[in-house]
Amino acid sequence: QVQLVESGGGLVQPGGSLRLSCTTSFTLDYYAIAWFRQAPGKEREGISGINTSDGSTYYADSVKGRFTISRDNAENTVYLQMNSLKPEDTAVYYCAAAIRVIGGIGTPYKDEYNYWGQGTQVTVSS
Numbered sequence: 031q032v033q034l035v036e037s038g039g040g041l042v043q044p045g046g047s048l049r050l051s052c053t054t055s056f057t058l059d060y061y062a063i064a065w066f067r068q069a070p071g072k073e074r075e076g077i078s079g080i081n082t083s084d085g086s087t088y089y090a091d092s093v094k095g096r097f098t099i100s101r102d103n104a105e106n107t108v109y110l111q112m113n114s115l116k117p118e119d120t121a122v123y124y125c126a127a128a129i130r131v132i133g134g135i136g137t138p139y140k141d142e143y144n145y146w147g148q149g150t151q152v153t154v155s156s
Contacts, residue, residue, distance in 0.1 A: 032056055032145045034125050039150030042115055046154070050110040052125030052147060058082035058101060062130040063108040064138035065099065067121035067152075074124070076138025078110060084133040093119075115154045122149040 033055040042048055052063060064079035078099045079088040087099050098111040108125060126143035 032127070034127060034145055034147035036123065036125050036147040036150040039123060039152045041153045041155065043156050044116060044154055046115050047111070047113045048115065048152060050112065050123055050125075050150060050152075052108045052110075054106045054108075054127065056106065056127075058103045058106055058108070060129060060131050062128045062135050062138070062143075063101065064088075064126050064128075064135075064143060065108075065110045066124045066126060066138065066140060066143075067119075068124070068149075069118075069121040072121075074140050076140065079135045079138045080108060081130060081133060081135040082108070083130070086133060086135045088135045088137060090137075112152070115152075117154050119152060120154050121152060123152050124149045 038050040061082045068074040077090045080099045096114045101108045127145040128143045
């Protein structure tokens with residue numbers, strides 16, 4: 031059974047940091063793992079992704095330079111380190127997985143991802 035479990039969300043002040051974890055029930059070979067977020071009243075958007083085989087990464091312009099995605103294949107876990115958080119980063123954050131047998135990674139589109147976690151709330155507020 032394919033499962034993804036997010037953790038690490040919470041309440042943080044502007045300028046603060048959080049690290050989200052996405053632990054999977056499967057080995058990370060040949061997958062694209064992406065982080066999406068959805069704020070109230072907005073579409074779910076893909077903000078970062080990683081190819082677990084070659085380590086290629088993607089970042090949306092809105093998070094580039096502030097967020098870092100990484101993976102620990104031995105722990106079947108993908109991380110999203112979020113620094114310099116802003117109120118507009120407030121959203122439910124989801125990780126998602128798609129089988130990917132070729133290298134590289136592009137913009138994550140939600141329809142391309144088959145497996146989803148339950149989401150974790152991130153609130154940036156003073």
